[in-house]
Amino acid sequence: MTCREFTEAAEALTPSQLRLMQAEGDVLSAHAGECAPCGRWLESQRLLGSALQVLRDQTAGREAGPKVEQAVLQAFRMQGFEPVAAVAPERAAPAAWKLSRFFEVGAYAAVAAALIVGVFLGEQMWRDRHVQPSGVQAAKALQQVRPDATAPADSGNQSANGMAEIAHKAEHSGTITTAIAGGRRVQPSNARAAGTDVDRQGFVALMFCDPLICSGEEQVIRMELPGNGATSAEGSQPVIADVVVGDDGLVRAMRIVN
Amino acid sequence: MLAEHTDEQLLRMALDGNEDAFTALYRRRQGPVYRFALHMSGSPQVAEEVTQDVFLFLLQRGRSFDPERGVVGAYLFGVARNYVRRAREKSHTEAMMTTPAEDDDPELVTNFDPVGDIARSQTSAAVRKAVLSLPEHYREAVVLCDLQELSYADAAEALGCAIGTIRSRLHRAHEMLVRKLQNSAPARAGFSGDAARCLS
Numbered sequence: 263m264t265c266r267e268f269t270e271a272a273e274a275l276t277p278s279q280l281r282l283m284q285a286e287g288d289v290l291s292a293h294a295g296e297c298a299p300c301g302r303w304l305e306s307q308r309l310l311g312s313a314l315q316v317l318r319d320q321t322a323g324r325e326a327g328p329k330v331e332q333a334v335l336q337a338f339r340m341q342g343f344e345p346v347a348a349v350a351p352e353r354a355a356p357a358a359w360k361l362s363r364f365f366e367v368g369a370y371a372a373v374a375a376a377l378i379v380g381v382f383l384g385e386q387m388w389r390d391r392h393v394q395p396s397g398v399q400a401a402k403a404l405q406q407v408r409p410d411a412t413a414p415a416d417s418g419n420q421s422a423n424g425m426a427e428i429a430h431k432a433e434h435s436g437t438i439t440t441a442i443a444g445g446r447r448v449q450p451s452n453a454r455a456a457g458t459d460v461d462r463q464g465f466v467a468l469m470f471c472d473p474l475i476c477s478g479e480e481q482v483i484r485m486e487l488p489g490n491g492a493t494s495a496e497g498s499q500p501v502i503a504d505v506v507v508g509d510d511g512l513v514r515a516m517r518i519v520n
Numbered sequence: 521m522l523a524e525h526t527d528e529q530l531l532r533m534a535l536d537g538n539e540d541a542f543t544a545l546y547r548r549r550q551g552p553v554y555r556f557a558l559h560m561s562g563s564p565q566v567a568e569e570v571t572q573d574v575f576l577f578l579l580q581r582g583r584s585f586d587p588e589r590g591v592v593g594a595y596l597f598g599v600a601r602n603y604v605r606r607a608r609e610k611s612h613t614e615a616m617m618t619t620p621a622e623d624d625d626p627e628l629v630t631n632f633d634p635v636g637d638i639a640r641s642q643t644s645a646a647v648r649k650a651v652l653s654l655p656e657h658y659r660e661a662v663v664l665c666d667l668q669e670l671s672y673a674d675a676a677e678a679l680g681c682a683i684g685t686i687r688s689r690l691h692r693a694h695e696m697l698v699r700k701l702q703n704s705a706p707a708r709a710g711f712s713g714d715a716a717r718c719l720s
Contacts, residue, residue, distance in 0.1 A: 306698045314662075316643050317667065321667070325550060325551045326571040331543075331550070335542070
């Protein structure tokens with residue numbers, strides 16, 4: 263073994279390992295016995311290992327005092343950890359809890375919104391159902407009106423009678439006249455729901471009208487239309503018709519009065 | 521039962537609120553941390569402060585520990601190393617480290633062999649003084665590898681450097697220690713005056 267090989271091998275060992283390496287037949291020891299400088303170096307490293315061993319032995323049992331343990335454990339208890347039983351959810355628990363709180367608030371808001379919408383729609387439907395009879399009454403009143411009627415037919419249908427008078431006057435003037443009925447609406451969709459486009463009062467639906475879309479105000483208007491000589495047997499005699507007009511101005515139903 | 525758990529398992533349980541696990545981990549690791557701080561600072565008081573700070577740090581920042589990067593022991597040594605530096609900068613213990621109190625520790629003296637104990641005590645004091653006088657990088661390597669008996673890999677992890685760096689620092693530190701002990705009266709007898717290397 264050369265000195266360089268000895269150096270490379272010896273430097274891979276700690277002083278303690280060199281100190282414990284006392285075997286007679288050891289290659290390092292053999293070279294150290296032949297080479298004085300390497301022998302002195304090896305001996306110094308062994309002595310260093312012994313000295314470090316003395317220091318290590320004398321401090322081996324040294325520990326921090328009990329006050330340190332008390333302080334550390336007190337700090338642990340002040341950390342506010344959850345009880346051990348709550349180990350199962352592990353670290354995801356706080357985040358899940360925050361998410362559940364978020365969704366809980368969102369669920370409350372959604373329920374509140376659904377209640378508000380439900381009340382609104384219910385009120386609309388209730389109003390529509392209760393208003394319908396008056397519209398039917400108005401339609402009936404209009405149906406009872408004849409152009410030659412001069413006396414009030416019913417004290418409860420003052421407006422219809424007034425419209426009839428207007429229509430009668432318009433007949434004499436020869437112009438197209440409109441009269442607004444007192445009733446609010448007639449629902450042609452009811453007739454359609456019954457499987458026919460003709461209402462019981464004789465109104466004929468002119469357009470598709472979804473109840474949700476056509477839920478606004480409707481008016482029954484009596485109109486005097488110019489007659490068509492080609493199709494009418496009475497020549498150019500004007501035609502009186504009741505027309506149901508929605509808020510959007512579109513005609514939804516119509517009935518020929520004469 | 522907790523004695524069978526690894527340090528990593530104890531740390532995870534402790535951070536989930538298990539006080540018994542934290543106590544077990546503390547009692548298992550406080551000794552090496554204390555001795556590392558003691559050898560690095562030369563002061564039992566600083567060593568206790570550092571030990572306490574290390575485990576308080578573990579409570580607050582323990583979740584930053586990554587088991588894939590190393591073991592808890594080396595992690596604690598790395599934290600302790602920083603607190604020793606901080607304590608030295610704060611309290612100016614550098615002077616104390618160069619002149620350590622050699623005989624202020626009654627635990628270091630035994631009662632069985634007075635002559636041998638005195639010799640060992642003198643040797644121990646000389647070695648301790650020599651270790652404390654080493655530059656910090658070399659002292660860390662000697663304390664971790666020679667006194668705490670860590671492997672080169674664990675020491676490299678604790679100090680945040682390569683294993684080769686640990687080897688070279690140790691080699692250099694041993695040479696410096698031998699020279700210091702040659703000049704030290706109590707230990708002079710064992711160390712020859714000529715430790716020159718033959719590189720033929």
